[in-house]
Amino acid sequence: MTSTATKLPPSGRRFRFNWVDGFLWFVRIAALITIVVGITGSVQNFMAGEGLSATQWRDLLISSTSTGLMYGMIALGYSMVYGVLGFINFAHGEVFMAGSMVGFIGATLLFDSGFWDSNPFAAVFIVLVISMITSTIVAVLVERIAYRPLRNAPRLIPLITSIGVSFFLQYAFAGLFGFSTRSYPPAPGALGEEIIIFGIPIQGTKLLVFVVAIASMIGLWYFVSRTKAGRAMRAVAEDKEIAGLMGIDVDKTIVLTFAVGGAMAGVAGLLWALLFRVVDNLMGFLPGLKAFTAAVLGGIGNLPGAMLGGVLLGLFEGVGPLLVLDGLGIPAVSQLKDAVAFAALFLVLIFRPSGLLGERLGSEDRA
């Protein structure tokens, strides 16, 4: 990554100041100072009894974490595709959107028939299956049509293609479903109520997010590290050609990677819709970008890292504005939520380009 690290010092043993490094250090220190000053200010506010109360902080933490878990689930798809093909699948956010939008049809039909409220868990499970299947199909189709012909293309070409796919999917769904925002049926039965766990009241849907996210993470971990297909996937991520020589069907494994990533995005799509109760054709764009940020934060290519990155990013953008920016005296900080998320990505890449759990990558891998 750092070309200066590999550069040997000149034989004169003179200290050479590289102004780019200087600038980066300036940015790092300035960021740290801003964060420390902001937090100090917020703590002072809190002590003075201003701003949010302790209960509000707790609720904020819970909802930020549940949002973060969903980012993490989308981030898994980015991370897996990046691990195997080495490019950012920009259209992954739209795979998530597709699951949500088609799931919306199922949910509305079930809601209208009364099944949604009479059998809440069965109904949610049916919609979950619909969302997962849709997202999987979309992800696999996109791979087949747009990415496979570009397997050995120069690096930027698949990235640009994925931007095109992302646009196409966004507006194809707008064409099919119309441009208006649709409201999802309210979470059925116990999911719609507050449940008290360890004395903490938590909304049923958020609890569902926690449970499903952890369960699917465990499932994915088992799949990748314990099954034959998972091993093939890791081998392909390591080296496609050698994996091919070892008798692994590389194409099939790549399709499988897209399918699994798509299924995870589909699960996230259902959870997102249940929690926020609105779906539209552009809903995938921002979560997609943030999920990518989460993947980078955790160390791209690393699956537990993606989940961790997601949770941290959810916390950064949920808590960060109130904790850091509010303390700096900036008005209406919640407007800056998205800016904080992008700033977090930037800071991660400046402080630790390989991500939290990522291995140090050579400059070639990082390109």
Add this chain to the structure above:
Amino acid sequence: MRNSPYTRMLGLISGVVMSFIAAIGMVENFNKRVLIEPFVTMGYVVVLAVPVLIGILAARGKPSPLEEPARDTGPNLASGLVAGLIGGLITSVFVALVDTFDMTEFFPSMRPAMVEEMTFGFGVPAGLLVLIAVSGVAGALGGLIFAQSDAIRQGITQAVAWVLGVALFEAVVADIFEIDFLLDLIYAKNGGLQPWAAVIIGALAWWLSARYRGTAKQFAFTVRDSEPKSRIRRSLIGIAILAVIVLPLLLGGIVNELLINVSFFILMGLGLNIVVGYAGLLDLGYVAFFAVGAYGTGVLTSSFSPTINPGLSWWFALPIVMGLAALAGLLVGTPVLRMRGDYLAIVTLGFGEIVRILLLSDWLTPYFGGAQGVRQIPGIPVPFLGEVSGTRPELFIYLTMIFVFVAGYIAYRSQNSRVGRSWAAMREDEDVAEATGISTVQAKLLAFITGAIVASFAGALFAAKVGVIFTNSFKVLTSIIILVVVIVGGMGSIPGVAVGAFVLIGILGGPTSQGLLFEFAEYKLLIYGALLVFMMLKRPEGLWPSVRRSRELHGDELSQDAWLDKAGEFKEDDAEVAT
């Protein structure tokens, strides 16, 4: 019928595409526009173009490097017919489904009116057969076209292109040639060409293409082979400049307005071309520099901007804005110096969004007006002409043209300069470039700064033209559309950017502006996406490629590891050779 499974697959694709076009309401919406009286409407042209193209592909058969496709009327016609029939069958099944189940709650376009249009007004059982038959005929027509000789196909293409062009761009044709009696003669009252006019235009185009094809080709070769400063080139450039100067005077307000929008995108495209095309740095937050230019100009020139309002003249504000943009380029460029490829793309995208969110936030509202934007930005004062703003498009176009020429000149001169060559080297391989003594830090920052300054021209002009600026014009969408313009035109190619901007912004429309085909407004972003994917898959060098780029992308086609071909097939061959 060679390659039957291939034909069936094409039929399937045709059916899916036709159903999709129907499902998103394109046929219904576009059928409001009559192209040729009385029954050739835009919706049918769009949807039936699918089986015709599929018919051509089916007749060609599976592309093979070993054998030339056979041009034989019988089999070609049959392949096209089969593919068309399969496509029509699938589409009619889809239409029947839409007719049976009411899905308007979820899919607003899948309504009875759509079924009505798709069955050509014959209702469900009968109309479906008509649909299959029409699709089959269209496919067969495609096959038939394929079977013809080169000259005939050329003639057909020319004739169809001209007829459709004259019919589609009725508004422009009427705007340019204000000869009312002739216009009334060839166009029907409520739009659309008269059938006999279509026949005459088609025949004329055919005849012209047959008569002058050789001459035109000869001329193109002469120009291509001529010396850079030969008389023929100079006179061509002279004619082009003269046309550019005279044309806006002849055009009406609407077309000039459109040309101004196009030239904004040419400007931004030229700037982004330096960053992406020359230096190979994929910047997805390019619109931020446009925003710096626009907001800088707005705040500096408008005496109504909230806190800072020096009320400068546009010409005095311009150098300050350029300086601000250069600073912004430096600030964005420095931290991302060590990031490559996709990371750079996402971080720059993030920067672009941060700029927009900050401009919109309550925090900076006292300076930039937040959601209200900056209002009452004065126009550009020009000696003897007074203040030129968007209300006088026929004058404003000249100002934008001047800046387009400046930007084009910057791009042209830097391309082959020392900096330009170091950009090219860096784009190909950063490490090697550094090893040969190129300062990549300097080269990258220069690319960012030059790109930012060119974008700030566009921003400054934009602010003066519209008079009120909101954050709406500075979304990620705009960045991506500029990128599409550059890519469709041809990365690294200056004329390519102009072509891309004309084709996309002029015809389809920009992020906030309408193009010539305003019927496409609802679908333009869909088309942008599809076009981007298509270009990357089939023609990554763009419509008007730069010489260097097309050599890079196609030069290695002769070697084994050509990525444009089916990589897998070659790999298997390699493996066999190795064993």
